Amino acid sequence: MPLLTIDTAAVAEPDRLDFWRSTVCDQFVTLDVAPASGAPVAGRVTAGSVDGTHLRRIAAGPHRFVRTPRQVRSADEDYLQVALARRGRTVVSQDGRETVIGPGDLVVYDSSRPYAFATADRFEYSVCLHPKSRLPLSRAELSAVTATPLGGRGVAALVPPLLSALDGVVGEDVPEESRRALSRTVGDLLVALVRGQVPAASTDNLHLVRARAHLRRHLGDPDLGPAQVAAACAISVRYLHRLFAAEGASVAEEIRDARLQGAWEDLRRPDLAHRGIGVVAARWGMPDPAAFSRAFRVRFGRSPRDHRAAWT
Incomplete structure (x- = not known):
């Protein structure tokens, strides 16, 4: 214009x-x-x-x-x-x-x-x-x-x-x-x-650093949740929630947002355009296509299909 x-x-x-x-x-x-x-x-x-x-x-x-x-x-x-x-x-x-x-x-x-x-x-x-x-x-x-x-x-x-x-x-x-x-x-x-x-x-708390590292490595696991993250870091679930709350976050929200960010990146890649949207979602630990589509639209303001079309 x-x-x-x-x-x-x-x-x-x-x-x-x-x-x-x-x-x-x-x-x-x-x-x-x-x-x-x-x-x-x-x-x-x-x-x-x-x-x-x-x-x-x-x-x-x-x-x-x-x-x-x-x-x-x-x-x-x-x-x-x-x-x-x-x-x-x-x-x-x-x-x-x-x-x-x-x-x-x-x-x-x-x-x-x-x-x-x-x-x-x-x-x-x-x-x-x-x-x-x-x-x-x-x-x-x-x-x-x-x-x-x-x-x-x-x-x-x-x-x-x-x-x-x-x-x-x-x-x-x-x-x-x-x-x-x-x-x-x-x-x-x-x-x-x-x-x-x-x-x-970023934080200097080693427990939180380890928790986030474990979270990022296992985003593709649909069963990933606070209990699994806490066990991997040898801390209680209650303490894990307290660590995230101190930074204004929650474990579940961080997992969901990291998964959606990963899918967002994959859906704009031309070399992955042959993969179905459901396949991309499952790769990031979100095997339910309808739930993934709803969460993606809430987070980014448009559907996964429209997002892919804008980039490929």
Whole structure:
């Protein structure tokens, strides 16, 4: 789609605040938008999309943006968002953490949970909003990296030039298949970005490390459950549940999510396109095709068949 630029300068001054608030909510997600008290309302948003991946650039004066629990509950927007600061310093908070980003810094945040951005001066960000339904990332993985500083090394170094390049692509007449490939590339990069940060935040509890290692090795066993994991680690089931609960997770949820992630990856592989969906599900310990299809749709927002068709 062509680039769209929306500027408050095009609106009469008395109408600018309402216009600006509706623009930000329409182009990002539903938020409380609060310009600094007494400051003139002046802002600009440039917007474009590539096959459902949305790219935005926003510039304005001092602001506070808050995504509230009520807005999360009442909205159907479900994006992993990555912001690249281009101007100004901003305090970003989510999941009980707070970080400060400045020019060149990246931050990851999740629209399915409350967050806040606060800046005391003029700012400019490039923001990528990618549907979480296209990402095989667990809640635990996402909550481990939100509102944390991402340095300019490793995978994080690849994100700024990609966002800058995509700014130029979205306004061009790009073939549909190329747009789909670009969106998939962005998704793969975001998965690598998140998973590249998770080890630094991972637990030091050896029992939990062993439990998760056993869990990952035996996902194909349909009988895998808390009792088997606890026995393999020589701990009680009660203690196992306590270990996972301390990290805001449950054993059953982690097993189910890991299985669905594995199936998600297999269903997008062209070399496995000859395998039936039921075969793929059984390989990941989910032998009931109907139950697998329901769980997959709940987790990723579309059926296994539609997911495979989008990739092969």
